[in-house]
Amino acid sequence: MTTKLMNARFGGMAVLSLVLALAPLGFANAYYYDVAVTVLFNAVICVGLNLLIGYGGQISLGHGAFFALGAYGSAIATSRWGFAPLTAMAASAVIVGLAAFVVARPILRLKGHYLAMATLGIGMIVHIVLKTEAHWTGGPDGLSVDPLVVAGITVATDRQWYWLSAAVLMLAVWLALNIVQSPVGRALRAGHGAEIGARVVGIDTTHYKVLMFVVSAVFASVVGSLFAHKNGFITPDIASFHRSIELVTMVVLGGMASIFGSVIGALILTLLPQMLTAFDDYEAMVFGAIMMGTMIFMPKGLLPSLRVAVKKKLGQRS
């Protein structure tokens, strides 16, 4: 029983669905739902991003760009060209996926800090383009977006959004877990552990890294589209450096190469600013200190560190 519960694919999914189903019992008002939806959105992006960072061993400091492109893609396609929201979302995801595919090959040849710089650069360029091309994007003033309509039903209330995004998160986690457990996942881990070794035994490591880059970009794009419809209004700042950093921090804080860790990382880092508002002027200081502290004392991230601690305790007892 315990082994089955420790198994991420079965136990983890069961626990996650239980938590998602029961969480609304504790929600006092619409504000809770609203925050919960933000948590879920971030969680989906991080689950995708962790495939690239944690399993592929590649850094990206520019994923805010893919999120923003999804959001703007949906906004522009629905308002200008009269696309149905779901069609617009799919079309944006395809285009973002293609764009990610095109840049991935030259970029993923880079290593470590050079890769960090290149992805950061892409994020900055997208941010600046969104701010400048005002006739398309509305510039810094932003762009309003129509609500999401699925099968004739308008998703309007926070409660509806909660269930929709909970379903999307379950789907994302299920997809990610299957990728990780598949031959693709094994190839990625081999490439991460010893890249040259993996190449020698015939694994095209670049191919798999590119694949994960595209998958993570598509996850971000789809969430971007959802976010645009949910919020009803978007500004170029959703592509900012800060946003990209926030996403990476969630992944690393939760635990690299831990799908459920990403969900927890997204939860903590989304709630933290809400709790820190009490600190007023000291908010940024406390936030920075917590960010440094957790990384210094738990460099592997929360969930993996916790798992090691629990295992140690169980080991001592037996």
Add this chain to the structure above:
Amino acid sequence: MAELLQYLFSGLTSGAIYALAGLGFAIIYNSSHVINFAQGEFIMIGGMATATLNAAGMPLPLAIMAAMAVTMLVGVMLAKFAIEPARDADVVTIIIITIGASIFLRGAAQVVWDKEFHALAAFSGEVPIKLGGATLMPQSLWVFGVSVVVIAALWWFFNRTLFGKAMLATSFNRLAAQLMGIGVKKVLLVSFALSALLGAVGGIVVTPITFTNYEAGIMLGLKGFSAAVLGGLGNGMGAVVGGLIVGIAEALASGYLSSAYKDAIAFIIILFVLFFMPNGLFGKKGVDRV
């Protein structure tokens, strides 16, 4: 022609600041293979401290000394309490620690000072110098002059002094350096102190031109990182050349193309260079050991 000269002047001025920031990245990278995303905050602290101390009545030279001392102290504390304990962590983890540090320092600046812009009077007047049809502000000369002196002093330090050579040795092979009796921990602290000093100097000389506020370090830091990567990480002269290229390209682009895309230019150049030269302009080609 006068127009081009004007753009070159402004490009060289900002390029010099990027070069100092880039050097800061390079020094820390060499001693610890850490990219310090709080480098821009050193620039901000240097500028803010000088501006506020000077405004409070402290004579400029004294304010400058105090600002440099404060920034160096911040750098050493960052190395001691945030970087040293996490030495063996992943690249991404350390990047997040330094980004956390930059958020912390920005937050601290907000508390210690405020969110307003602060000005500092130019060091030697504001009478523009006419040169070939273009005008040059005296403060720009301060920026060039100070940068040249600082870069020369650094060259002397790394090539002519025992401790500078020990730092270079540590960057080539940490273990071997340690075995030869070099205090590698001290090297780490000194490298952060030096980078902080470089940042502070950059921030101090540029504040009379650009003003400063608690967020002034973000873009300058990222441009410095661009300069360091463009030149090839860990290559000091590469960082200086990279900084000048970024500064001049920005000035030309905002003059002749579009000022809205000024900030994008640095990143476009970087992507272009990295596509063809994955180790920057002067970077060593890495060889993986299996």
